[in-house]
Amino acid sequence: MEVWRHWKAGQTLHEIGRAFGKEHSSIRCLVSRHGGIAPAVRRRALLALTQREREEISRGLASGSSLREMAKGLERAVSTVSREFARHGGRPAYRASQADSEAWQSALRPERCLLSINRKLRNRVASKLLLDWSPKQISGWLKTQYPAEESLRMSHETIYRSLFIQARGALKKELLEHLRSQRRIRRSLHCRIFKDGRGQIPEAISIRERPAEVEDRAIPGHWEGDLLRGSGNSHIATLVERHSRFVLLIKVRSRDAAEVVGALSKHVRKLPATLRRSLTWDRGLEMAKHRDFTVATRLIRR
Numbered sequence: 001m002e003v004w005r006h007w008k009a010g011q012t013l014h015e016i017g018r019a020f021g022k023e024h025s026s027i028r029c030l031v032s033r034h035g036g037i038a039p040a041v042r043r044r045a046l047l048a049l050t051q052r053e054r055e056e057i058s059r060g061l062a063s064g065s066s067l068r069e070m071a072k073g074l075e076r077a078v079s080t081v082s083r084e085f086a087r088h089g090g091r092p093a094y095r096a097s098q099a100d101s102e103a104w105q106s107a108l109r110p111e112r113c114l115l116s117i118n119r120k121l122r123n124r125v126a127s128k129l130l131l132d133w134s135p136k137q138i139s140g141w142l143k144t145q146y147p148a149e150e151s152l153r154m155s156h157e158t159i160y161r162s163l164f165i166q167a168r169g170a171l172k173k174e175l176l177e178h179l180r181s182q183r184r185i186r187r188s189l190h191c192r193i194f195k196d197g198r199g200q201i202p203e204a205i206s207i208r209e210r211p212a213e214v215e216d217r218a219i220p221g222h223w224e225g226d227l228l229r230g231s232g233n234s235h236i237a238t239l240v241e242r243h244s245r246f247v248l249l250i251k252v253r254s255r256d257a258a259e260v261v262g263a264l265s266k267h268v269r270k271l272p273a274t275l276r277r278s279l280t281w282d283r284g285l286e287m288a289k290h291r292d293f294t295v296a297t298r299l300i301r302r
Contacts, residue, residue, distance in 0.1 A: 037160075135157075
């Protein structure tokens, strides 16, 4: 369970491998078997025999003690002791460690997940996944579509579990291809992958820090720009005047920063002086992936 503790803390496979002196591929085999979702911690039932009690039974059998004597010493019912050694080889073959291990394995009772039980719900979820809906969208749709039917509602996390843990036998593996992320294992919320500064603007000023007169659209002359990327490596840059909603659409050859800035600067010069008097550039490009579009440029007057 130490491996899962490191995984839930957001460490990478390489970091976990170094911590345990193992190859990252070995850690991946363990993690991917459970879809990146830590299995529930198993605990003994409160009324189950403990290993210490089984040791006492083993010593009692070796010394020739009667069932009643062993049961009295353990403060257990005679039938409990009788079933225990009868289940694990009887008097001559009973071994405490082996009996404890067999009891632990036989106590495993994996519950069937909701999607494997409820065919109607499974079909609803699968049909939406085929339409490239995200598990979160499906979960929200189920709540609004079936507000009075608890049996037809489930969380997005349950859908992810059913997809990533194929041993559940609920959703077909092919449906993984319809997820927006191509991962096959669930990452921790604390994961540091892609949070190391890549794709970020050095010393960028957040759009949330723009002045109040820009935010409320009360004064003309403030602009905001975006870059939309479509299929076939096509790109369109947009400029929107926040007060009047005047829009410029500019086709650009690539999403390269210099290319986008050059194309926008060229078209800005064609604007009337009253519109471009307040247009200034924010520093750099802000990249953010959103489905099949890439929102890239932010232009605001500081």
